[in-house]
Amino acid sequence: MKILRMAIAAAALAIGAQIAAAETSWNMATAYKDENFHTRNIAMFAADVEAMTGGELKITLHTNASLLKMPEIKRGIQTGQVQAGEILLSAYGSEDPFFEVDGIPFLSRGQMTAWQVYELTLPYIAAKLDEQGLMPLFSVPWPGQGLYAKMPIASVSDYEGVKFRAYNALTARLAELMGAIPTTVQSAEVPQAFATGVVSAMITSAATGNDTKAWDFVSHFYDVSAMNNKNMVIVNRDAFEALSEDVQAAVLAAAAKAEARGWIMSNHAQTVTTAVLADNGMVVGKPSAELVDELKAIGAQMVDEWLAKAGDRGQDFLAAYNALE
Numbered sequence: 001m002k003i004l005r006m007a008i009a010a011a012a013l014a015i016g017a018q019i020a021a022a023e024t025s026w027n028m029a030t031a032y033k034d035e036n037f038h039t040r041n042i043a044m045f046a047a048d049v050e051a052m053t054g055g056e057l058k059i060t061l062h063t064n065a066s067l068l069k070m071p072e073i074k075r076g077i078q079t080g081q082v083q084a085g086e087i088l089l090s091a092y093g094s095e096d097p098f099f100e101v102d103g104i105p106f107l108s109r110g111q112m113t114a115w116q117v118y119e120l121t122l123p124y125i126a127a128k129l130d131e132q133g134l135m136p137l138f139s140v141p142w143p144g145q146g147l148y149a150k151m152p153i154a155s156v157s158d159y160e161g162v163k164f165r166a167y168n169a170l171t172a173r174l175a176e177l178m179g180a181i182p183t184t185v186q187s188a189e190v191p192q193a194f195a196t197g198v199v200s201a202m203i204t205s206a207a208t209g210n211d212t213k214a215w216d217f218v219s220h221f222y223d224v225s226a227m228n229n230k231n232m233v234i235v236n237r238d239a240f241e242a243l244s245e246d247v248q249a250a251v252l253a254a255a256a257k258a259e260a261r262g263w264i265m266s267n268h269a270q271t272v273t274t275a276v277l278a279d280n281g282m283v284v285g286k287p288s289a290e291l292v293d294e295l296k297a298i299g300a301q302m303v304d305e306w307l308a309k310a311g312d313r314g315q316d317f318l319a320a321y322n323a324l325e
Helices: 002-022 037-052 070-078 097-103 111-131 169-177 187-195 206-211 237-241 245-279 289-324
Strands: 024-029 057-062 084-088 134-141 145-149 163-166 181-184 201-205 220-222 230-236 283-285
Touching: 024 070, 037 057, 037 134, 037 230, 037 245, 057 245, 070 084, 070 134, 070 230, 097 111, 097 169, 097 289, 111 134, 111 230, 111 245, 111 289, 134 237, 134 245, 145 206, 163 169, 169 181, 169 289, 187 206, 201 206, 201 245, 206 245, 230 237, 230 245, 237 245, 245 283
Parallel strands: 024 057, 024 084, 163 181, 163 201, 220 283
Antiparallel strands: 084 230, 134 230, 145 201, 145 220
């Protein structure tokens, strides 16, 4: 009996070790608050992964830049500090021009064209990420970008000399072409930047305006729908390939579900969060025809500047994109 009990105990330990080996835990970083629709979508993705893998893969989500700040996330995934994370894709235009296509003002006008841009550029984006030991899981756009100011804005000249919040190279360039002074400020730091006078205007979505309580520091919002920048959830390729084929398939299925759901959530957020700005006392309106024309002219110049960097690949993309219109 003693020998039998020892055999049973040994078998139980072996089974337990197999189960433990089958369970994998990932850390995932995002810089946005829990209430943000991107974060809520990612939380549902993590829950779907755990359910669809029967608990074989568990993802712990670290929100609001609590583990890594936004500029640190991509590098953190590459080095294995975390296995997955969410990035603002256009912040990495210096690594490849195709990372920032969706940040060119008025190239992508609304979700339909944002999706077309995404489909046409994803092969280029995925190829570059693969070179960096990464792979994309899914991407979701922000609602259309709008202009925020402490005063009424009738034309681009109203931004002359104004300290303007930038969050990537393209918004910095946009500010320069508007005559404003660009200053890089991450989303989580926006309220403090306005409070201390570091910036006094910005272009961002109504969703970010809600997250940062923009009504506390600006009075006007103009829904110019300049661009639909995308966030992308990416994963360390080695970490993904270390999963079993069944778990890999489940992750990809959960990612496809999150992408479809996220685009719907983004569209809904456009309406809801714009209404919240108005409910909190902001003047929410459409831009003047003069302002729109001026911004479109700036956008056309920025397309030309982007093409100079993107070369033949950029020309191929633009030709394919224009052929869809």
